[in-house]
Amino acid sequence: MSAKGRPAGELPPPGGTARSATVAPVTWLRRPVTDTQITHRSRLWLYAIAVLVMAFLVIPTVIVVPMSFSGSQYLEFPPRQWSLRWYDNYFASASWMAATATSFKAAALTTLVATPLGTMAAYGLHVSRFRFTRLIVGTLLTPMIVPVILIGIGIFYVYAKLHLVNTLAGLVLAHSMLAVPLVVMVVLSAFKSFDANQEMVARSLGASRVVAFLLVTLPQIRFAVVSGAALAFLTSFDEIIVALFVSGGENSTLTRNMFNSLRDQVDPTIAAISTIMIVVTSLLLAVSQRFGRKRDP
Amino acid sequence: MPGRGGHARPAGNAAESGVSAAADARDRAAGRPNASLLHRRGRHERLGVLCLALPSLLLVFITLVLPVGWLFGLSLLADDGSLTLEHYRKMLEQPSYARTFRTTFEVSVLTTGICVLLGYPLSYFLSQLPRRAANLCMIAVLLPLWTSLLVRTYAWLVLLQRRGLVNTWAMELGLWNEPVALVHNLTGTLIGTVHVLLPFLVLPLYASMMAIDRDYLKAAANLGAGPVRTFWMVFFPLSLPGLLTGALIVFILCLGFYVTPAVLGGGKVIMVSSRIANDIEIFFNWGAASALGVVLLVLTFAFMLIASRLLRASAILGHADPT
Numbered sequence: 046m047s048a049k050g051r052p053a054g055e056l057p058p059p060g061g062t063a064r065s066a067t068v069a070p071v072t073w074l075r076r077p078v079t080d081t082q083i084t085h086r087s088r089l090w091l092y093a094i095a096v097l098v099m100a101f102l103v104i105p106t107v108i109v110v111p112m113s114f115s116g117s118q119y120l121e122f123p124p125r126q127w128s129l130r131w132y133d134n135y136f137a138s139a140s141w142m143a144a145t146a147t148s149f150k151a152a153a154l155t156t157l158v159a160t161p162l163g164t165m166a167a168y169g170l171h172v173s174r175f176r177f178t179r180l181i182v183g184t185l186l187t188p189m190i191v192p193v194i195l196i197g198i199g200i201f202y203v204y205a206k207l208h209l210v211n212t213l214a215g216l217v218l219a220h221s222m223l224a225v226p227l228v229v230m231v232v233l234s235a236f237k238s239f240d241a242n243q244e245m246v247a248r249s250l251g252a253s254r255v256v257a258f259l260l261v262t263l264p265q266i267r268f269a270v271v272s273g274a275a276l277a278f279l280t281s282f283d284e285i286i287v288a289l290f291v292s293g294g295e296n297s298t299l300t301r302n303m304f305n306s307l308r309d310q311v312d313p314t315i316a317a318i319s320t321i322m323i324v325v326t327s328l329l330l331a332v333s334q335r336f337g338r339k340r341d342p
Numbered sequence: 343m344p345g346r347g348g349h350a351r352p353a354g355n356a357a358e359s360g361v362s363a364a365a366d367a368r369d370r371a372a373g374r375p376n377a378s379l380l381h382r383r384g385r386h387e388r389l390g391v392l393c394l395a396l397p398s399l400l401l402v403f404i405t406l407v408l409p410v411g412w413l414f415g416l417s418l419l420a421d422d423g424s425l426t427l428e429h430y431r432k433m434l435e436q437p438s439y440a441r442t443f444r445t446t447f448e449v450s451v452l453t454t455g456i457c458v459l460l461g462y463p464l465s466y467f468l469s470q471l472p473r474r475a476a477n478l479c480m481i482a483v484l485l486p487l488w489t490s491l492l493v494r495t496y497a498w499l500v501l502l503q504r505r506g507l508v509n510t511w512a513m514e515l516g517l518w519n520e521p522v523a524l525v526h527n528l529t530g531t532l533i534g535t536v537h538v539l540l541p542f543l544v545l546p547l548y549a550s551m552m553a554i555d556r557d558y559l560k561a562a563a564n565l566g567a568g569p570v571r572t573f574w575m576v577f578f579p580l581s582l583p584g585l586l587t588g589a590l591i592v593f594i595l596c597l598g599f600y601v602t603p604a605v606l607g608g609g610k611v612i613m614v615s616s617r618i619a620n621d622i623e624i625f626f627n628w629g630a631a632s633a634l635g636v637v638l639l640v641l642t643f644a645f646m647l648i649a650s651r652l653l654r655a656s657a658i659l660g661h662a663d664p665t
Contacts, residue, residue, distance in 0.1 A: 078470060083569040095467035098460045098540075099482035105497040105537060106486045108507075112500065120500050122507050162398045169394030178392070185398055188406055192598025192642060194615040195635040198622050199409025202416070222405040225398050254391075283490040285601050290622075303492050307605050311499055319493040326488055 110323065113316035120313050131317035141302065141318070147292070148282055148299040151213060155220040155281035160274040162221065163228025168258065170229075171236040182233070186226045193286045196223075201290040211293040219291060220281035227280060228273035235269030275333035279326060410639070417632035429633035439634075446613045449528070449603065450596040453535045457592050460536070461543040462585065468544075469551035480548075487541045495602045498534050499525060502606075526608025534606040539595055543588035550584020551577075583653060590649040594642055614638050 074086040108122060113131055115124035135141050166185060170178050188196070200219050201210065209215030239262065247257035263270070288298040289305075299318065306312050420426040433439045464483075468476050486494060501507045502525040509521045524530055554577065562572040600615035607616070614634060621631035 087569075091463055091467055094463045095479075098464045099479065101460070101537065102486050102540060103482050105501060106489050106494055109493060109497045109500065119505050162401065166395040166398040169392045173388035173392040175388065175392065181392075181395055181399065185395070185402060188402060190594075190642065190646065191406065191410065192600075192615060192635075192638050194598060194600045194618050195410060195413065195639055196406060198618060198631060198635065199413045200405055201622070202412055202628070203405075203409045218401070219405050222401050225401060229398070279488075283492070285492060289619075300490070300492055303496070304601065304605070307492070307496055307499065311503060315496050316500070319490070319496055322490050322493055326490065330488060 107323075109316045109319045113313070113320040115313070115316075118313065120311075120316055131313045134314045135317045135321075138314075141299075141314070143295060144297055144299045144302045147213070147296050151216050151220060151288075151292075151298060152278045152282040154213070154217040155224055156274050156278045158217060158221040159224035159228055159277040159280075160270065163225045163273060163277070164232050164270055166225070167229045167232035167236060168262075171233060172241070182229070185229050188223050189226050193223075197286040197290040200287060204291055210291055211296050213296050216288065216292050216296065216298070217281075219287045220284055221277075223284060223287070224277035224280040227276040228270075231273040231276065232266060232269045235266040239265055271333050271336055275329055278329060282322075282325070410635075413632040413635050416628050417636050419629060421629070429629045430637075432630065433633060433637065442612055442614055442617045445611060446597060449531060449535065449599075449611065449613060450593050452532055453539060453596045454589050454593045456532065456536045457540050457543045458585065458589055461540055461547060461588065465544050465547040465551055465584075466581075468548050469554075483541045483544050483548075486537065491538060491601055494538060495534055495605050498530065498537065498606060502530050502533065525606055527610055528607075530606040530608070531603045531611045534602040535596055535599060538599075538602055539592045542591045542595060543585075546587040546591065547581065547584040550587070551581050554580045587649075587653060590645065590652075594645050594649070597642060597645070598638060 074089075075084055077084055078088055111124065112120040112122050114127050114129065115121050116126035116128035116130060117124070170182055196219075200215075204210045204215050207215075209218075243265075244257045244262050247261045248254060252260065283300065284298075285300045285304050288301045292298050292301055299322075303315055303318060306315060417429055418425055418427070420428055468479055468483075471479060503509075504521045504523070506524075508524060512518055513521070524533070558576050558580070559572055562576045563569075567575065598615055599613065600619065603611055603613050604616050604619070607613075612620075615638070618631045618634050618638070621627045621634065
C-alpha cells in the first residue's frame with residue numbers, strides 16, 4: 046500500500062480534491078482516491094484524458110463569442126483587432142432582423158401552446174392510472190424518436206395541401222408538437238415526487254378539481270412547468286429542419302437563414318448571431334432557474 | 343364477502359359483475375353508499391381526466407402521424423398514381439443508394455465508437471469526483487447541450503477551415519506543414535457528430551456509474567483484487583447497461599442526423615437524411631424521398647427494439663437499472 050499512515054477505515058470520502066488546497070501536491074499525489082487504494086498519481090492519465098475531453102466539449106461551444114468581435118474577414122482567435130463590424134452587419138440587415146423577429150414570435154407562441162397542452166396531458170396521464178396510459182405516453186413521446194427530416198418533409202407535404210406553408214401558424218403548430226414531449230416528460234417526473242393526497246384533501250374540503258389543481262398542485266410543480274416552458278421556447282428557437290421546409294419568405298426563421306448561409310460560405314456575421322443566441326439561451330435558463338426555484342424541499 | 347360491498351372492485355368479468363349487481367341491490371336496500379357505483383363513477387372521472395391528454399394527442403396526430411402516414415402512402419405510389427414497389431426496388435438496385443446507406447452506417451458506427459472511447463473515461467472521472475466537483479465538471483457536458491446545434495456546427499466550420507484555428511495552431515506546433523482539409527469531408531463530419539452526440543452517451547453512463555454500489559468494490563479489494571482487477575471484473579461489468587444505453591442513443595440519433603453532416607460534410611458525406619432532403623429540394627422526387635424516409639424510420643424503430651431487448655437482458659444480468 047503506497048498510502049502510509051492511515052488505515053482504510055479512516056480514509057476521507059473518495060476524492061480529496063475538495064480539500065487538496067490545504068495539502069501539499071506531493072502528498073495529494075500519494076493519497077488514495079478510492080476504496081481500492083489507487084492513488085492520485087496513478088490516476089493522472091485519467092485526469093488528463095477527462096480534462097482534454099471536457100475542453101473538446103466546451104471550447105468549440107464558447108469560442109465563437111470572442112471570435113465574433115474580430116475585425117478581420119477570417120475569424121481569428123485571439124482577434125488581432127477588435128471590432129463590432131459583424132454586429133453592425135447583423136443589425137443593419139433587414140432580412141436578418143425580420144428572421145430574428147420571426148424566431149422570437151414562433152418561440153413565444155410555441156411556449157404558450159406547448160406548455161399548457163403538455164402540462165394538461167401530464168396531469169391527465171398521471172391521475173388516471175389506466176393500463177393503456179403507458180401507450181398514450183409512448184405516443185406523445187414519438188416526436189423525440191422519429192427522425193426530424195421525416196417530420197420535416199411530411200409536414201411540408203401536408204401543409205402544402207392545407208395552405209399552411211410559410212405561415213407562422215403552421216410553424217408554431219409543428220414546433221409545439223416537437224416541444225410537447227419535453228413538457229410532458231419534465232412535468233410527469235415532477236408529479237412522481239408530488240403527494241397526490243394533498244389535492245385530495247383540498248377537494249374533500251370543497252375545492253373543485255380545477256381550483257385544487259391551481260391552488261395546491263400547480264404551485265408545487267411550478268419548477269417543472271417553468272423548466273418545461275423554457276425547453277419549449279428553446280426547442281422552437283433552435284429548431285432547424287422543420288423550419289427549413291415549412292418556414293420561408295417573410296416568415297423564415299433565424300436558424301433557417303443561418304443554415305442556408307452556412308452551406309454556402311463561412312460568413313462572420315453568423316459568429317455575431319451565434320453569440321447573441323448563446324446570450325439569449327443563457328438568459329432564458331438563468332431566468333427559468335431563478336423564477337422556478339424550489340423554496341424549501 | 344358479497345355481504346360487505348365496501349371492498350368491491352370494479353367488475354372485471356361477467357361472473358363478478360353478477361355478484362356486484364347483487365351487492366349493489368343489497369347496498370341500496372340497506373341505504374349504504376353504493377360501493378360499485380362509486381367505483382364506476384371514479385372510473386368515469388378518471389376517464390374524463392384522461393381527456394386532458396386529448397389536445398396533445400390530436401396535435402401529435404395532425405403534425406406527425408398524418409404526415410408520416412402520408413409519406414408511407416407516397417412511397418408506394420408510382421407517378422401515374424398506381425400502386426408500386428418501384429421506389430423500394432430502385433433502392434436495392436441502384437448502387438448510389440447502397441453508398442448512401444454504407445456512409446450512414448459508417449458515420450454512425452465510427453461516431454458511436456469514438457463517443458464510447460471519449461465518454462467512458464470522462465464518465466468514470468466524473469463518477470469518482472466528490473459531488474460538488476462533479477456537478478461543476480458536469481457543466482462541461484451540459485453546456486453544449488444547451489447551446490444551439492447550429493452555433494456549435496458553425497464553430498467547427500470556423501475552427502476546421504483551411505485558415506482556421508486548428509490548422510494554424512497545428513502548423514505553428516509543427517504537427518503538419520501545410521493546411522490539411524479537415525472539413526467538408528468525413529473527418530469534419532465525425533468531429534462534428536461526436537461533439538454533438540457525446541453528451542447523450544455521458545449522461546446515462548454517468549447515471550449508471552453513480553448507481554453502482556461502492557461496497558462491491560470494497561468487497562473485491564477486501565478479497566484481494568488489485569485496483570485494475572476490481573475495475574475490470576466488478577466496476578466495468580456493472581457499468582455496461584449504462585454504456586449500452588448511451589451507445590445505442592448515440593447510434594440511433596446519428597442514423598437520422600441531418601444538420602451537422604450536411605454542413606460539415608459539405609455535400610461529400612451524403613447520409614440518408616441529406617439524401618432525402620436532396621430528393622425533395624433538388625429533384626422534387628417525393629416517391630424516392632418517402633421510400634427512403636420509411637426505410638430510415640423502420641431502421642430507427644428496429645434499433646430501438648433491439649435496444650430495449652438488450653437493455654432488459656443486461657439489466658437482469660447486471661442488476662443495475664438502465665434508466
